[in-house]
Amino acid sequence: MLRYLTAGESHGRALMTIVEGLPAGIPLSREDVDSELVRRQMGYGRGGRMAIERDRVTIFSGVRGGVSLGSPVAMMIRNRDWPNWRGVMDPEPGADAGPPIRRPRPGHVDLAASMKYGYRDLRDGLERASARExxxxxxxxxxxxxxLGAVGIRVISWTAALGEIEADPDTFPSGDDPGDLWSRWRAREEETALRCPDPASEAEMTELIDRAAERGDTLGGVVEARVLGVPPGLGSHVQSDRRLDGRLAGAVASIQGIKAVEIGAGFAGARSPGSRVHDEIHPPTPGDGVPSRPTNRAGGIEGGITNGQPVVVRAHMKPIATLGRSMASIDLDTGSPIASHHERSDVCAVPAAGVVVEAAVALCVADALTEKFGADTLAEILASLQRFREGLR
Ligand SMILES: Cc1cc2nc3c(=O)[nH]c(=O)nc-3n(C[C@H](O)[C@H](O)[C@H](O)COP(=O)(O)O)c2cc1C
Structure with a gap:
């Protein structure tokens, strides 16, 4: 129901996206998008580019007078660095592209894309594979x-681990009211360097980043995202590509650098006996139609369908592939060993990846929401959701 495409190279003129299937009647402003773009640019350990690019969106279609129309929303984010790259990246024939990059960087798309597309200049692949997308x-x-916000669903995320340092789960944002929890964590998040709710661990994490930077090394980590206020019944068990767990895992694993995705207990669950993994079912609390669950190790999804508990997704990010020092590579022209090519880079981008994970999760859940409750207008979704909730009582 809700789908999107992006386009644009890292050092091209701009990035673009078209979102199709956004229902009509949703209050929307440019600021709603810009504030998310700013969040994506923050976080200790980011490289020089973040200082250059202060991202701002231009909305071209699908929104009128601050309200969505139900038509495709086209948006553009200019690359402010473009004037410096015009010669290298100009789409017109005759551009001065400079000498081709022929030393593939380990951990990047360079080698694989050159074999697949026959690129002679590795820049032809790396520009689009970049996380600038x-x-x-x-x-x-x-x-x-x-x-999602208009129907009371909120997506939040935080840094749960960075390198070998794990944040204490007791410090993770908690509470019953999705809107309240969301705004409290958003306010706290701004005071943190790494979007980590555990101040003691965050101090250790920043130190770890400093030490890695000194060595010319990089770090990865784990992001935890939760969807709060999500109704039961999103996704379906009836076909593999309709299962919400699979759709979420695919969406999150498609983010640059994310190498594993957990739903609920995830990896730990696989190493534990069933009696300590599955969530018991207790009678509903009076006035509420949904049976209560004393635990949420399923991460809010059973059989590919949301069960009314918060959806819990953990994304594991590998260390940034571009190191401050070279790794072994080869010269593709001669086949002989040579140090890998360098591009400007972050030491650690886990806090920023959290914002991207939120986006991927929100797109997935919004898609499933429109599938179940209607895709034309916000009013229709709200009415249908209310009927559904009443039917559960
Ligand atoms: C927000 C964000 C920022 C990133 N910044 C960098 C970076 O500065 N340097 C880098 O080498 N990789 C960075 N990455 C990861 C690479 O884009 C990614 O590892 C690379 O394109 C290869 O893709 P793969 O790791 O998914 O196989 C970043 C990823 C995210 C999500």
Missing amino acids: TAARVAAGALASAL
Whole structure:
């Protein structure tokens, strides 16, 4: 129902996205998107580019007078660095592209894309594979979040681990009211360097980043995202590609650098006996139609369908592939060993990846929401959701 495409190279003129299937009647402003773009640019350990690019969106279609129309929303984010790259990246024939890059960087698309597409200049692949693309994804996600917010669903995320340092789960944001929890964590998040709710661990994490930077090394980590206020019944068990767990895992694993995705207990669950993994079912609390669950190790999804508990997704990010020092590579012209090519880079981008994970999760959940409750207008979704909730009582 809700789908999107992005386009644009990292050092091209701009990034673009078209979001199709956003229902009519959702209050939306440019600021809703820009504030998410700013969040994506923050976080200790980011490289020089973040200082150059202050991302701002231009909305071209699908929104009128601050309200969505139900038509495709086209958005553009200019690359402010473009004037410096015009010669290298100009789409017109005769551009001065400079000498081709022929030393593939380990952990990047360079080698694989050159074999697949026959690129002679590795820049032809790396420009699009770059995580700069995630700015366009975050813009699309902001629209999905506006829809979800309008029906009381909130997506939040934080840094749960960085390198070997794990944040204490007791410090993770908690509470019953999705809107209240969302705004409390948003306010706290701004005071943190790494979007980590555990101050003691965050101090250790920043130190770890400093030490890695000194060594010319990089770090990965884990992001935890939760969807709050999500109704039961999103996704379906009836076909593999309709299962919400699979759709979420695919969406999150498609983010640059994310190498594993957990739903609920995830990896730990696989190593534990069933009696300590499955969530018991207790009678509903009076006035509430949904049976209560004393635990949420399923992460809010059973059989590919939301069960009314918060959806819990953990995304594991590998260390940034571009190191401050070279790794072994080869010269593709001669086949002989040579140090890998360098591009400007982050030491650690886990806090920013959290914002991208939120966007990917919001797009997935908004898609499932429109599938179940209607895709034309916000009013229709609200009415249908209310009928559904009443039917559960
Ligand atoms: C928000 C964000 C920022 C990133 N920044 C960098 C970076 O500065 N340097 C880098 O080498 N990789 C960075 N990455 C990861 C690479 O884009 C990614 O590892 C690479 O394109 C190869 O894709 P793969 O790891 O998914 O196989 C970033 C990823 C995200 C989500």
